[in-house]
Amino acid sequence: MRLTYPPNVKIVKVPCTGRVDIIHMLKAFENGADGVFVAGCLEGECHFLKGNLRAKKRVAQTKALLDECGIGGDRIAMYNLSSAQGQRFAEISREMTEKVRQLGPNPARKGRAKAA
Amino acid sequence: MIVANRKPFEEIVELVKAYKSILLLGCNECVTVCAAGGAKEVAVLASELRMHREKEGQPIEVKEHVLERNCDPEYVVSLAPIIGDAEAILSMACGCGIQFVGEHYRQMRVLPAVNTTFDGVAEEQGVWAERCLGCGNCILDKTLGVCPVTRCAKSLFNGPCGGSHGGKCEVSDETPCGWQLIVDRYKEMNMLDKYMEIQPLKNWSTSRDGGPRKRVREDLKL
Numbered sequence: 644m645r646l647t648y649p650p651n652v653k654i655v656k657v658p659c660t661g662r663v664d665i666i667h668m669l670k671a672f673e674n675g676a677d678g679v680f681v682a683g684c685l686e687g688e689c690h691f692l693k694g695n696l697r698a699k700k701r702v703a704q705t706k707a708l709l710d711e712c713g714i715g716g717d718r719i720a721m722y723n724l725s726s727a728q729g730q731r732f733a734e735i736s737r738e739m740t741e742k743v744r745q746l747g748p749n750p751a752r753k754g755r756a757k758a759a
Numbered sequence: 760m761i762v763a764n765r766k767p768f769e770e771i772v773e774l775v776k777a778y779k780s781i782l783l784l785g786c787n788e789c790v791t792v793c794a795a796g797g798a799k800e801v802a803v804l805a806s807e808l809r810m811h812r813e814k815e816g817q818p819i820e821v822k823e824h825v826l827e828r829n830c831d832p833e834y835v836v837s838l839a840p841i842i843g844d845a846e847a848i849l850s851m852a853c854g855c856g857i858q859f860v861g862e863h864y865r866q867m868r869v870l871p872a873v874n875t876t877f878d879g880v881a882e883e884q885g886v887w888a889e890r891c892l893g894c895g896n897c898i899l900d901k902t903l904g905v906c907p908v909t910r911c912a913k914s915l916f917n918g919p920c921g922g923s924h925g926g927k928c929e930v931s932d933e934t935p936c937g938w939q940l941i942v943d944r945y946k947e948m949n950m951l952d953k954y955m956e957i958q959p960l961k962n963w964s965t966s967r968d969g970g971p972r973k974r975v976r977e978d979l980k981l
């Protein structure tokens with residue numbers, strides 16, 4: 644499949660979304676990401692049983708943290724799809740990119756405040 | 760363990776408003792286990808503070824450090840070189856640790872990032888509950904392991920008040936009545952006759968009523 648998805652999407656590979664901790668998502672924002680989405684396997688199909696369900700809770704918690712520190716919880720989302728759904732991945736990437744574009748740049752990007 | 764709870768973010772922001780560089784200090788003991796002020800919580804709060812201040816156009820440098828214990832001088836003295844040019848210390852240790860660090864670095868403002876709440880247990884993953892108020896004269900033998908000082912909202916010693924209903928405390932339906940728990944224990948152990956023993960007035964001078972307490976073991980002193 645030669646599917647295209649927006650070139651600004653950077654992929655960070657993890658063995659399972661259960662590995663994704665709150666601090667990893669916050670660091671992405673601290674380092675300037677405008678948005679983050681966590682792509683986990685379909686619910687009920689985690690190889691490690693609960694990895695994606697744990698990730699779901701952590702994404703929810705990160706959303707709350709991003710809201711309280713003023714970055715905005717809308718900039719993060721969790722999606723569930725299987726590794727066979729390349730088409731869906733491209734679609735989500737476009738969807739998320741569009742959403743983040745509407746939200747504008749990450750307000751905490753270093754030096755941004757000074758430049759403005 | 761000592762259980763604490765992180766303060767609301769806005770309150771913390773206000774505490775460090777005047778500073779451009781702080782040391783965010785955690786503790787590897789109780790507050791790590793109750794997920795309030797260990798390395799993970801330090802990293803998360805540091806990241807939130809940096810982003811928030813960057814957004815406000817007033818960047819802050821947040822140095823992260825976690826001491827093995829904040830309540831023991833041997834660890835607290837090791838902080839000296841780490842403080843560096845930080846203008847203040849924001850601590851996620853319990854109230855004991857926050858005070859003790861302040862006692863050692865008298866020129867520093869040491870600010871609390873958590874509310875220290877109680878001595879308790881982890882009832883399940885992610886749930887902590889109070890068990891002991893440190894009254895200084897334990898009577899758990901008499902109540903078969905359920906503390907009336909702590910688990911009865913009124914710290915009653917001879918049975919429940921009139922507010923006990925359906926096993927719950929009148930303070931909240933979420934809270935089991937401490938005396939119901941004790942009576943259940945008597946029944947469970949076939950020792951209901953113990954319930955008939957009248958407890959004399961408790962001498963609270965071993966508790967907080969006697970002022971701050973101190974314990975000394977001469978044989979251990981250097």
Ligand code: SF4
Pocket residue numbers: 890891892893894895896897898899906907908909
């Ligand atoms: S009786 Fe006193 S020491 Fe014993 S558990 Fe209760 S509060 Fe703690």
Ligand code: SF4
Pocket residue numbers: 910911912913914915918919920921922923924927928929930935936937938939
């Ligand atoms: S209802 Fe039970 S726990 Fe609550 S104050 Fe009364 S005796 Fe104590």
